[in-house]
Amino acid sequence: MTAVAFDLTAALIVALDREGRIQRFNAACERLTGLREADIIGQVLWPLVMDGPEADRAIETYAAMVPGSPIGRYKNAWLPPHGERRYIAWDTTHLLRPDGELDLVVATGVDVTQERQIRLEREESEQRFRALFERSADGVVLIDPHDLVIPWRIVDCNAAFARMNGYGRDALIGHSVDLLHEDDLMAREGGRLLEWIRTQGEEAHGEGVHRRRDGTVFPVESSSSVFTLGEREYVLGIDRDVSERKRAEAQLHQLNARLAHDAHHDALTGLPNRTMLMERLGQELARAQRTGTQLAVMFVDLDDFKGVNDSLGHAVGDGLLQEVARRLTAVMRPSDVVARMGGDEFVILAPDLISEHHASRIARRVQEAILTPLFIGGLSVGVGCSVGISVCPQDGERTDDLLRQADMAMYAIKKRGKNAVRFFAADMDAAATERLRIETRLRAAILDDSLSLHYQPQVDALSGQLVGLEALARWTDVELGVVSPGEFIPVAEDTGLIVPLGAWVLDEACRQAAEWHLKVPIAVNVSPAQVSRADFAQTVQDTLQRHGLTPDRLKLELTERLTMRDPTLAAQHLASLHALGVPLSLDDFGAGQSAVASLMTLPLHEVKLDRSVLTGVTDDPDTWDVVSALLALARGVKLAVIVEGVETDAQLEALRTLGCRAVQGYRTGRPARPDEMVVHLRQGGTTP
Numbered sequence: 001m002t003a004v005a006f007d008l009t010a011a012l013i014v015a016l017d018r019e020g021r022i023q024r025f026n027a028a029c030e031r032l033t034g035l036r037e038a039d040i041i042g043q044v045l046w047p048l049v050m051d052g053p054e055a056d057r058a059i060e061t062y063a064a065m066v067p068g069s070p071i072g073r074y075k076n077a078w079l080p081p082h083g084e085r086r087y088i089a090w091d092t093t094h095l096l097r098p099d100g101e102l103d104l105v106v107a108t109g110v111d112v113t114q115e116r117q118i119r120l121e122r123e124e125s126e127q128r129f130r131a132l133f134e135r136s137a138d139g140v141v142l143i144d145p146h147d148l149v150i151p152w153r154i155v156d157c158n159a160a161f162a163r164m165n166g167y168g169r170d171a172l173i174g175h176s177v178d179l180l181h182e183d184d185l186m187a188r189e190g191g192r193l194l195e196w197i198r199t200q201g202e203e204a205h206g207e208g209v210h211r212r213r214d215g216t217v218f219p220v221e222s223s224s225s226v227f228t229l230g231e232r233e234y235v236l237g238i239d240r241d242v243s244e245r246k247r248a249e250a251q252l253h254q255l256n257a258r259l260a261h262d263a264h265h266d267a268l269t270g271l272p273n274r275t276m277l278m279e280r281l282g283q284e285l286a287r288a289q290r291t292g293t294q295l296a297v298m299f300v301d302l303d304d305f306k307g308v309n310d311s312l313g314h315a316v317g318d319g320l321l322q323e324v325a326r327r328l329t330a331v332m333r334p335s336d337v338v339a340r341m342g343g344d345e346f347v348i349l350a351p352d353l354i355s356e357h358h359a360s361r362i363a364r365r366v367q368e369a370i371l372t373p374l375f376i377g378g379l380s381v382g383v384g385c386s387v388g389i390s391v392c393p394q395d396g397e398r399t400d401d402l403l404r405q406a407d408m409a410m411y412a413i414k415k416r417g418k419n420a421v422r423f424f425a426a427d428m429d430a431a432a433t434e435r436l437r438i439e440t441r442l443r444a445a446i447l448d449d450s451l452s453l454h455y456q457p458q459v460d461a462l463s464g465q466l467v468g469l470e471a472l473a474r475w476t477d478v479e480l481g482v483v484s485p486g487e488f489i490p491v492a493e494d495t496g497l498i499v500p501l502g503a504w505v506l507d508e509a510c511r512q513a514a515e516w517h518l519k520v521p522i523a524v525n526v527s528p529a530q531v532s533r534a535d536f537a538q539t540v541q542d543t544l545q546r547h548g549l550t551p552d553r554l555k556l557e558l559t560e561r562l563t564m565r566d567p568t569l570a571a572q573h574l575a576s577l578h579a580l581g582v583p584l585s586l587d588d589f590g591a592g593q594s595a596v597a598s599l600m601t602l603p604l605h606e607v608k609l610d611r612s613v614l615t616g617v618t619d620d621p622d623t624w625d626v627v628s629a630l631l632a633l634a635r636g637v638k639l640a641v642i643v644e645g646v647e648t649d650a651q652l653e654a655l656r657t658l659g660c661r662a663v664q665g666y667r668t669g670r671p672a673r674p675d676e677m678v679v680h681l682r683q684g685g686t687t688p
Helices: 003-009 027-032 050-063 113-135 158-164 185-199 243-264 274-293 305-312 314-331 358-371 399-416 430-448 484-497 498-516 536-547 561-565 565-580 596-601 622-635 649-658 674-680
Strands: 012-017 022-025 074-078 088-096 102-111 137-145 154-157 206-213 217-229 232-241 294-303 339-343 346-353 374-376 380-381 384-392 422-425 454-458 464-478 482-483 522-525 554-560 584-589 606-609 640-644 662-664
Touching: 003 027, 003 294, 012 561, 050 074, 088 113, 088 565, 137 158, 158 232, 185 217, 206 565, 243 274, 243 622, 274 294, 274 339, 274 346, 274 399, 294 314, 294 358, 294 399, 305 314, 305 380, 314 339, 314 346, 314 358, 314 374, 314 380, 346 358, 358 384, 358 422, 384 399, 399 422, 430 464, 430 482, 430 484, 430 498, 454 498, 454 674, 464 484, 464 498, 464 662, 484 498, 498 522, 498 536, 498 554, 536 554, 565 584, 606 622, 622 640, 622 649
Parallel strands: 384 422, 464 522, 522 554, 554 584, 584 606, 606 640, 640 662
Antiparallel strands: 012 022, 012 102, 074 088, 088 102, 137 154, 137 232, 206 217, 217 232, 294 346, 294 384, 339 346, 374 380, 454 464, 454 662, 464 482
16 A cells, blocks of 8 residues: 555655665656666666756765754755756655664655746846836835825835935835825825726826925826735836926927917017918908908008118118007907008908998098107107008908908009008909919910029038028019019919929929039928829939939928828828938928927928028027027927028027028028039038
């Protein structure tokens, strides 16, 4: 019966004589080692089942045995012939001869390989946790949420957590985490918060505030999780001081708010700009149609304003515009809108009118307000104004038509004199006829290839070294003479000619850049109508390949009007251009319609600050701050910056001081014909 039990037990049982020779080797030992008891009886055990170092250690231990004093519980490793090393925990019993000498050693073993692996993995995990706990840059804290005496007791924390809160670790451990709160938050809300953390899964994220030892309060971003250690539930919190991020977000919010305001208001007068005017005009037109009332659009242009600027200077001219804006606002009704379109042109939107006579009375009141002498800088300045009026519904019910008609009425006054009020009449469409003439001639010019390009340098603000060229379209017509871009570009955009015109500019600029073997990018302005075409990216790629120009030698300048039409489509097309390796520049940034979000969402390489942001940069601290903020914002999102419209040494020096590296303008290089630009390039392309 004893022999049967010897072989049926799952325990390893081996009996050795005083020299370590095998006397018994049960079935469990046979299964583990693959050795048969019958084959190994009388052989020394250790070389059969252990490697060299392990066998040597066993021999030493066995040799040191004293009769009557068992080895006690110990472990060693056996090496089965096929398989991994097995770790065995042994208990030994000595059988003595009648003379008291050792007869047999009976060892009973249990395979503890799996338990050992689990223990090692747990120890390794604990070591990794402790390393992460101590080395984490974030504050890590272990909290007991179930302490009945100290609510949410701090069990442990790392040095970063203590440092962040202004304490030593010893001053925190054992105290309630409410020590860091402005009130007994956890004592009141701890139960509810613990349940919320449990429901969040892996981590519960949130934001709050901590109070440092010195009493200062700062914002923290926290991640918390619940885990069990030794049958007790703990909360592990990871906290981060987000003071710097909050400050940056606040500054960005302020800047975005300012840019949003600027997008709808004129920088000089604070009046609504064209963007806001068009929004309000659309709203009032819809309301007028519902109520059956009349709506007047008045185009107000100051008479002899150029003479004031020329004789008294731009500072007085700006003061005059600001005073006119104040007077116009003062004499209008709260429901009216007074906007500045640019220069000395203002637009008044007057809803809820009974008749044209009502509009005429408002216009006369406007004239009287402006005709009263204005005192600017101690000087008495007198100007008049011409007011052109269009009325809805008799003159039309579309925003663009009403503005155009009021503008026509105002110019009709200018042609016959000034300082008058005039309503739109059908015979004022001469301007529209001229516009049609420009469209017709421009269409022919594009087909005949009779346009030309001039090139303006973009230079390093410090060294004057050339960093790029901008291609600018120019047109001299046999019938119309020299037509400025300000005249034909708007016509091209309104009529769709901007697409073939833009394609010609792109092709000619790439051809010229390849011929010159330019080492710097050539910048080409592209319109929303071009970029919105599904084949535009392919057109760009084909053009580059046709002229053997690498993508990095072309830079496309685009405006945010592109994203206003179809943001999703715009993002797709710009991503295609970006994938080609063509740098993208956001033009006219800061001109009043820029949004910070564009810098985050568009795949841009560069922003181009509009010339308008330079106004006053040399003598106005607010303007200086705005330019500095725009430059910092661009750097913050890793975008290059170029500033256009640099016309004076003072402006250039200011930009150098602000850290702007790339500039463009009359001070650093006027637009030049190709033959003139060749000379400039041969001379090194630098600017004094």
